[in-house]
Amino acid sequence: MRVNVTVNGRLREADDVWEGESLLYVLRERLGLPGSKNACEQGECGSCTVRLDGELVCACLVAAGQAEGREVVTVEGLAELAARRAGGSAPAGEERGEEGPPGAGLSPVQRAFVDAGAVQCGFCTPGLLVAADDLLARVPDPSDADIREALSGNLCRCTGYEKILDAVRLAAARAGETV
Amino acid sequence: MDFLRPGTWEEALAAKAEHPSAVPLAGGTDVMVEINFDHRRPEYLLDLNRIGDLYEWETGERDVRLGASVPYTRIMEHLRGPLPGLALAAHTVGSPQIRNRGSVGGNLGAASPAGDSHPALLAAGAEVEAESVRGTRLIPVERFYTGVKRNALEPDELIRAVRIRKADGPQQFAKVGTRNAMVIAVCAFGLALHPEARAVRTGIGSAAPTPLRARAAEEFLDAALAEGGFWDSGRDLPPSLARQFAELAAGACNPIDDVRGSARYRRHAVGVMARRTLGWAWDTYRGSERTTRCA
Ligand SMILES: Cc1cc2nc3c(=O)[nH]c(=O)nc-3n(C[C@H](O)[C@H](O)[C@H](O)COP(=O)(O)OP(=O)(O)OC[C@H]3O[C@@H](n4cnc5c(N)ncnc54)[C@H](O)[C@@H]3O)c2cc1C
Ligand code: FES
Ligand code: FES
Numbered sequence: 487m488r489v490n491v492t493v494n495g496r497l498r499e500a501d502d503v504w505e506g507e508s509l510l511y512v513l514r515e516r517l518g519l520p521g522s523k524n525a526c527e528q529g530e531c532g533s534c535t536v537r538l539d540g541e542l543v544c545a546c547l548v549a550a551g552q553a554e555g556r557e558v559v560t561v562e563g564l565a566e567l568a569a570r571r572a573g574g575s576a577p578a579g580e581e582r583g584e585e586g587p588p589g590a591g592l593s594p595v596q597r598a599f600v601d602a603g604a605v606q607c608g609f610c611t612p613g614l615l616v617a618a619d620d621l622l623a624r625v626p627d628p629s630d631a632d633i634r635e636a637l638s639g640n641l642c643r644c645t646g647y648e649k650i651l652d653a654v655r656l657a658a659a660r661a662g663e664t665v
Numbered sequence: 666m667d668f669l670r671p672g673t674w675e676e677a678l679a680a681k682a683e684h685p686s687a688v689p690l691a692g693g694t695d696v697m698v699e700i701n702f703d704h705r706r707p708e709y710l711l712d713l714n715r716i717g718d719l720y721e722w723e724t725g726e727r728d729v730r731l732g733a734s735v736p737y738t739r740i741m742e743h744l745r746g747p748l749p750g751l752a753l754a755a756h757t758v759g760s761p762q763i764r765n766r767g768s769v770g771g772n773l774g775a776a777s778p779a780g781d782s783h784p785a786l787l788a789a790g791a792e793v794e795a796e797s798v799r800g801t802r803l804i805p806v807e808r809f810y811t812g813v814k815r816n817a818l819e820p821d822e823l824i825r826a827v828r829i830r831k832a833d834g835p836q837q838f839a840k841v842g843t844r845n846a847m848v849i850a851v852c853a854f855g856l857a858l859h860p861e862a863r864a865v866r867t868g869i870g871s872a873a874p875t876p877l878r879a880r881a882a883e884e885f886l887d888a889a890l891a892e893g894g895f896w897d898s899g900r901d902l903p904p905s906l907a908r909q910f911a912e913l914a915a916g917a918c919n920p921i922d923d924v925r926g927s928a929r930y931r932r933h934a935v936g937v938m939a940r941r942t943l944g945w946a947w948d949t950y951r952g953s954e955r956t957t958r959c960a
Contacts, residue, residue, distance in 0.1 A: 505666040505667060505710060506666050506700045506706070506710065508697060508701060527698075528698045528702070529760075529762065530847060532760065532762060535762055541765045541766075542765055543762050544694075547763075548766070549690060549697060549712065551710070551712055552693065552712055554670070617762075635761070635846075638760050638761065638846035638847065639760020639761055639846065639847065
């Protein structure tokens with residue numbers, strides 16, 4: 487079947503989609519967006535986390551056909567989403583950052599993860615970024631309990647989580663400063 | 666495989682009548698796991714996401730009529746007042762991502778003995794609104810669970826909604842697992858005080874082939890509370906009374922040994938949860954009794 491879905495603001499079309507296929511497979515294998523990771527395919531790890539019509543979901547548990555006509559934001563779209571929220575256009579170097587210095591074209595949450603050392607192997611990072619971004623959009627000044635709860639569906643086997651918590655606190659603090 | 670995408674409830678019922686083997690797909694948090702792991706290859710998937718009615722709820726005089734697909738997150742946000750037990754249970758389901766998609770209709774469809782809605786629905790009192798092209802019937806929730814992962818739905822029926830009694834007293838939910846998030850219950854317990862009816866109702870999860878009420882424990886407590894005049898006095902419950910209630914609740918279990926826990930542990934834990942949830946709920950009841958009497 488064919489699936490039409492808006493991904494990161496652009497209308498995309500996937501053909502020959504198998505009826506039992508997940509949104510995660512469509513994103514990674516048919517639309518060339520490998521940012522969302524596939525680790526467990528059973529909702530346990532959160533590495534496939536995306537927004538579906540604004541809601542945080544595991545892309546591995548959404549049937550491709552259920553995404554028909556809907557809007558998806560993946561980690562690839564976070565910088566643009568952040569720029570749009572801030573009322574500007576996409577930051578320079580957004581296309582892979584080839585032109586600008588390293589780190590150009592990152593959303594504030596992404597930059598905070600880099601600065602706080604919250605990325606080791608990086609496999610969990612895209613899902614955590616989407617989840618952290620969702621939290622900060624809803625709760626600009628989250629408590630530690632808020633952060634733990636919001637990230638409870640995302641597993642990381644490298645960092646021990648402390649640096650990830652630091653990164654979210656850092657992103658929140660920086661956003662607070664600019665207000 | 667065919668992907669059926671009804672746009673209205675009537676179309677969904679017609680599709681289910683035409684293809685009784687079709688597997689309804691709501692949040693997909695059970696179904697998609699089975700498909701991803703090739704445990705299930707249904708001929709038809711019946712997507713219910715486009716049917717707006719299933720995502721709505723109405724609060725009536727006696728009941729909340731909860732649309733089958735309302736995600737747990739909405740229940741936590743909007744229905745904590747009328748459905749405190751279910752809201753507590755919803756908060757323990759999976760993770761934010763799972764709670765944004767998973768629904769009570771899906772929990773009932775899956776009918777796992779470990780489903781967290783079940784103890785809360787049993788304790789509150791609820792009927793499942795099952796509908797087909799032939800008509801609608803209301804199935805009392807205690808008769809809905811017919812076996813391990815089996816329910817009372819006919820092949821052409823879908824769950825339209827669940828009618829859940831609005832709380833008229835404190836409700837509690839407790840669940841044993843290895844951590845706070847992302848845990849299938851080792852066992853779970855729901856308890857609701859119904860001061861208007863002067864009754865206590867319970868629900869046990871994951872400690873028998875199906876979710877069930879601890880009837881003997883309820884009957885014992887109803888009689889003891891009436892006899893001691895506790896509903897009126899709002900007095901502290903004697904420890905012996907709570908202990909016997911806990912023993913009877915543990916006795917209602919018919920658990921198995923599995924990777925999550927032994928039968929003996931489950932029976933013990935249900936007793937502990939029964940005693941604690943009763944204590945918490947009774948404290949709240951006493952608190953509210955005191956304030957109404959002082960006012
Ligand atoms: C990582 C993870 C963690 C989880 N943690 C928990 C937990 O802590 N507690 C818990 O209880 N569950 C848990 N679950 C299981 C699952 O999330 C719940 O059972 C949830 O309620 C299912 O709802 P759904 O809408 O996603 O159902 P779906 O997967 O869409 O459907 C489940 C079943 O119900 C049927 N169905 C759905 N809607 C209807 C309808 N309207 N009429 C008839 N049949 C219908 C489907 O055909 C299917 O058989 C977890 C799942 C995952 C993946
Ligand atoms: S791949 Fe989806 S949650 Fe792990
Ligand atoms: S950085 Fe390796 S899994 Fe999180």
